[in-house]
Amino acid sequence: MLAVEQLKKRFGTRKAVDGVSFTVAPGEVLGFLGPNGAGKSTTMRIIAGRLEPDGGRVRVGGNDTVANRRAAQALTGYLPEGAPAYPAMTPFSFVEFCLAARGWHGAALRAARDLALDRVHVGDHRHDRIATLSKGYKRRTALAAAIAHDPPVLILDEPTDGLDPNQKDEVRSLIRAMSADKAIVISTHILEEVPAVCSRAIIIDRGQILADATPEEIAAKTGSGRLDDAFRSLTTGRDRRGREDAA
Structure with a gap:
C-alpha cells in the first residue's frame, strides 16, 4: 500500500533524507523514530505529497506522489507536525x-x-x-x-503530543482499531508508545535508516532488552563514530 524507494531530500548542503527505503502493508503500524532533526517529519511530508523529493519516489496504492499527486493524496490521511x-x-x-x-x-x-x-x-x-x-x-x-x-494510508506525526494520559490511551486504542485494514506510519518521541501500538519500528538518524524490525527485535539488541536503550545505543553511537571520523 505504501512504498518508499531510495528517498532523498536536501536543504542547502544538509542531507535531510539520504536513501530511505521501506514499505508498509495494510495491517501494519510502523513507528518512525529518531532524534530531533533526523529526517522523520521531512520523510512524512514527502509521503503526504507536501514536499517533492530530490531523488527516489513514493507510491501510495501504486500512485506516484509526484506524477499522480492527487490520486495518492486521495488515499492518504496526514496529521502534520503541530496539528495546524x-x-x-x-x-x-x-x-x-x-x-x-x-x-x-x-x-x-x-x-x-x-x-x-x-x-x-x-x-x-x-x-x-x-x-x-x-x-x-x-x-x-x-x-x-x-x-x-x-483513507487506507495514515501518516501521523506525533499524534499524542499534548494529550493527557487518558487521551493518549484513547488515541492509541483508535489507532489499534484502525490498523486492521490500513497502513499506518506514526512518528513519536514517546518510546513506550511504540510497543503499545506498533507492529514494526524504524529508527532513523541523519536521514538514514539504522534499524527496521519489530520493537521487540530492536530492543533485544541491548543487554537490557529495552527499546529506549537500543535507541540511545544506535543514535548516540552514531554521533560518537561521526566525531571519531571527523577527528
Whole structure:
C-alpha cells in the first residue's frame, strides 16, 4: 500500500533524507523514530505529497506522489507536525471543510464528519472556536480531519503530543482499531508508545535508516532488552563514530 524507494531530500548542503527505503502493508503500524532533526517529519511530508523529493519516489496504492499527486493524496490521511488548523473555525466546521475540499458532500459528508469527531472524542467542544481549544483538543481536531475520509494510508506525526494520559490511551486504542485494514506510519518521541501500538519500528538518524524490525527485535539488541536503550545505543553511537571520523 505504501512504498518508499531510495528517498532523498536536501536543504542547502544538509542531507535531510539520504536513501530511505521501506514499505508498509495494510495491517501494519510502523513507528518512525529518531532524534530531533533526523529526517522523520521531512520523510512524512514527502509521503503526504507536501514536499517533492530530490531523488527516489513514493507510491501510495501504486500512485506516484509526484506524477499522480492527487490520486495518492486521495488515499492518504496526514496529521502534520503541530496539528495546524484554521483558528477561526470549529472542529465541526474544520472537518466539514476538509471533507468538502476532497469532494465530499451531502449525507455522506455529514456522516463522515460526525463519525470522525466521535472517534477522536471531541465531545462538547465540536462547536468551540479552535483558537480557544487546548493543545490536546486542537490535536484531536486535526486527527479527525486526517481520518474523516477513511483513507487506507495514515501518516501521523506525533499524534499524542499534548494529550493527557487518558487521551493518549484513547488515541492509541483508535489507532489499534484502525490498523486492521490500513497502513499506518506514526512518528513519536514517546518510546513506550511504540510497543503499545506498533507492529514494526524504524529508527532513523541523519536521514538514514539504522534499524527496521519489530520493537521487540530492536530492543533485544541491548543487554537490557529495552527499546529506549537500543535507541540511545544506535543514535548516540552514531554521533560518537561521526566525531571519531571527523577527528
